[in-house]
Amino acid sequence: MNILETKEVSHDFRGLWALRNVNLQIEKGERHAIIGPNGAGKTTLFNVITGTYVPSRGKVFFKGKDVTKAKPHDMVRLGMGRSFQITSTFPRLTAFENIRMAVLSKRGIRFNLFQKVDKMKSITEETDAILKRINLDGERDLPASALSYGKNRSLEISMALSTDPEIVMLDEPTAGMSRDETHTAVELVRRLTEGKTTVIIEHDMDVVFSLADRITVLHHGEILAVGAPKEIGENQAVKDAYLGEMEV
Amino acid sequence: MNKKTKWILWGVFLIFLIVYPLVFGIYYTNVFVTFTIAALFSVSVNMLLGFTGFLSFGHAMFFGAGAYGTAIALAHIKGLPLLISVFIGFMSAVLLALILAPLVVRLSVTAFAMIHMAFGMLMYTLALKLRNITGGEDGIGGFPIPSFGVPGIFSIDMTDPTNFYYFAMAIIGFTLWILWFITKTPFGCLMVGIRDNAKRIDYLGFKLPQTKGVVYLIAGGCCGIAGSIFALFQNLISAYELHIMHSFTPIMMIMVGGVGSYFGPILGAGIFTMLGELTTRYTERVELVIGLILIAVIMYFPLGCIGFYHYLKTKYLKRKAA
Numbered sequence: 177m178n179i180l181e182t183k184e185v186s187h188d189f190r191g192l193w194a195l196r197n198v199n200l201q202i203e204k205g206e207r208h209a210i211i212g213p214n215g216a217g218k219t220t221l222f223n224v225i226t227g228t229y230v231p232s233r234g235k236v237f238f239k240g241k242d243v244t245k246a247k248p249h250d251m252v253r254l255g256m257g258r259s260f261q262i263t264s265t266f267p268r269l270t271a272f273e274n275i276r277m278a279v280l281s282k283r284g285i286r287f288n289l290f291q292k293v294d295k296m297k298s299i300t301e302e303t304d305a306i307l308k309r310i311n312l313d314g315e316r317d318l319p320a321s322a323l324s325y326g327k328n329r330s331l332e333i334s335m336a337l338s339t340d341p342e343i344v345m346l347d348e349p350t351a352g353m354s355r356d357e358t359h360t361a362v363e364l365v366r367r368l369t370e371g372k373t374t375v376i377i378e379h380d381m382d383v384v385f386s387l388a389d390r391i392t393v394l395h396h397g398e399i400l401a402v403g404a405p406k407e408i409g410e411n412q413a414v415k416d417a418y419l420g421e422m423e424v
Numbered sequence: 425m426n427k428k429t430k431w432i433l434w435g436v437f438l439i440f441l442i443v444y445p446l447v448f449g450i451y452y453t454n455v456f457v458t459f460t461i462a463a464l465f466s467v468s469v470n471m472l473l474g475f476t477g478f479l480s481f482g483h484a485m486f487f488g489a490g491a492y493g494t495a496i497a498l499a500h501i502k503g504l505p506l507l508i509s510v511f512i513g514f515m516s517a518v519l520l521a522l523i524l525a526p527l528v529v530r531l532s533v534t535a536f537a538m539i540h541m542a543f544g545m546l547m548y549t550l551a552l553k554l555r556n557i558t559g560g561e562d563g564i565g566g567f568p569i570p571s572f573g574v575p576g577i578f579s580i581d582m583t584d585p586t587n588f589y590y591f592a593m594a595i596i597g598f599t600l601w602i603l604w605f606i607t608k609t610p611f612g613c614l615m616v617g618i619r620d621n622a623k624r625i626d627y628l629g630f631k632l633p634q635t636k637g638v639v640y641l642i643a644g645g646c647c648g649i650a651g652s653i654f655a656l657f658q659n660l661i662s663a664y665e666l667h668i669m670h671s672f673t674p675i676m677m678i679m680v681g682g683v684g685s686y687f688g689p690i691l692g693a694g695i696f697t698m699l700g701e702l703t704t705r706y707t708e709r710v711e712l713v714i715g716l717i718l719i720a721v722i723m724y725f726p727l728g729c730i731g732f733y734h735y736l737k738t739k740y741l742k743r744k745a746a
C-alpha cells in the first residue's frame with residue numbers, strides 16, 4: 177500500500193518549472209531515497225509534500241487523504257515528521273528543551289497555561305529517554321547553538337522523529353558532515369527509523385545505497401527512474417545524468 | 425538556592441512591601457506605585473518582545489484602552505465596584521487585542537512593529553478627536569474612585585494613598601505572578617520556540633497564528649490592567665498615555681533591564697523610575713539622561729543589566745574553573 181503518493185505534481189516558480197508531472201509513490205514501511213543533481217527539484221518536492229507550498233498542479237495524497245492544500249502543522253498532526261537541509265533547531269534552547277518541544281507536540285499539549293512544564297514528570301522522563309537514545313544526554317543542558325554541527329544535526333533529526341510520525345522526511349541529514357559524523361548520523365537514522373516509512377534526500381551515494389530500499393532519481397524536475405539500489409546503479413540514463421558525474 | 429531560602433526571601437520581600445509606605449511616606453509610596461505600573465506595562469510588552477520575539481511600537485494603545493475603559497466606566501456608571509472597574513479596563517484592552525489579532529498575528533516581525541505604530545497613532549488621534557467620549561486633550565479626570573469592600577460589611581477608602589498602594593500591589597503583584605507562571609508552562613515553551621525558530625514550531629505541529637494570538641491577548645490584557653491601575657491612581661487620563669512616546673517607554677525599560685528575561689523589565693522599570701527621581705532634582709532634561717544611558721547600554725551590554733550579570737557570572741565561573 178502506498179502511504180504517500182503524488183499525482184502529476186508540477187510546481188512553477190514564476191516561469192521555472194521546478195517539478196514536472198512527478199508521480200512519486202512511497203510504500204508503507206520502506207526507506208525511500210530521492211537523489212538527483214543540484215537543482216533537480218528534490219527539496220521543492222519535499223516542500224510540496226510537507227505543506228510549505230501548494231503545488232501549481234497535481235495532487236498529494238497521504239494515507240489515502242488528499243493533503244494538497246494542507247499546512248505544515250496539519251501534516252505533522254496527520255503523522256509526518258520533517259528535518260531540513262539547513263539545520264533547524266531552537267538555537268537558544270537547550271538540547272533538552274528542543275526535544276521537549278517535540279514531546280509536547282506528540283502529546284497534543286498546545287495551550288496548557290495551567291501547569292508548570294518542569295513538574296510534568298512523564299514529559300521530562302520521555303525527553304530524557306530520547307536524549308539518551310541519541311547519545312546527547314551529556315549535552316542535555318547546553319543550548320543547541322553550542323552543540324557541534326553533527327550533534328545539532330542529530331538533534332534535529334530526532335526532533336523530527338520525536339513527534340512519533342508514521343513517515344519521516346529527511347532532507348539531506350548528512351549535509352556538511354565529516355566522514356565520522358556521517359557514519360554516526362547514518363547509524364542514528366537507521367536505528368531511529370526502524371519500522372517507520374522514511375523518505376530521505378541524500379547526496380552521499382554510499383549512504384543512499386546502504387540505507388535505501390528503493391530510490392527515485394529526479395532530474396530537471398522529472399522522475400528519471402525508480403527502483404531498487406541495484407537497478408538504479410545499473411541504469412544507463414541515471415549514469416548519464418547523475419552517477420556518471422561522480423566517477424570514482 | 426533551596427526552596428526554604430527562597431520562601432524566606434519572598435517573605436522578607438512581602439514584609440518590605442507591607443512596611444514600605446509606613447517607612448517612606450506618601451511621596452515615595454506614590455513613586456513606588458508609578459514604578460510597579462511601569463513594571464507591569466513593560467513585563468506585558470516583554471511577553472511579546474522578549475519571549476515571543478515580536479516588537480510592538482504601539483502597546484500604549486492597550487495601556488490607554490485599559491485606562492480609558494476604567495475611567496469612562498467610572499465616570500458614567502454610578503456605584504461601580506472597584507474590582508469591576510479594573511476588570512472593565514482589562515476587558516477593553518482584550519477586546520482591542522481581539523479585533524487586531526486576526527490581522528497582526530500573520531505579519532512578519534517588521535510589519536508587526538510598523539502596523540502597531542500606525543494603529544497606535546490612530547488611537548491617539550481618535551482619543552484627541554472624539555472629544556465627547558474621551559475629553560480630547562483635557563482627558564477624563566475627577567471621576568469618582570470607588571471604595572474597596574463589600575457593601576454593608578466593610579469599606580476601604582481608595583483615595584488614601586496608602587490604601588491605594590496596597591490595592592495596587594495586590595492587583596499588579598497577582599498579574600505579574602500570572603505572567604511569570606505562564607512563562608513556565610508548556611505554552612511558555614511554545615512562546616520561546618516561536619522566538620527562536622517559528623518555522624520549526626510549525627513543523628512540529630503547532631498552529632502559529634493561533635499561538636501568537638493567545639500571547640497577544642495576554643500581553644494586551646495585562647497592559648490594560650496596568651493602564652486601569654494608572655487611571656485609578658492618577659484620577660486623570662489624557663491622550664498622552666496613548667502617544668507613541670509612551671509606547672517606547674516599556675521598550676527602553678526592557679532594553680536596559682534585559683530582554684528575554686522575565687525580571688529584566690522590572691529591573692529596567694526600577695532603574696528608569698529611580699533615574700527620573702534623581703535627575704529631576706537637578707535638571708528637567710530627564711529624557712537626555714535616559715537617552716544617554718540607553719545608548720551606553722545598547723553599545724556595551726546589548727542584553728541589558730540581566731545580560732551583563734550573566735556575562736559576569738560566566739566569567740567568574742570560568743576563572744574559578746581555571
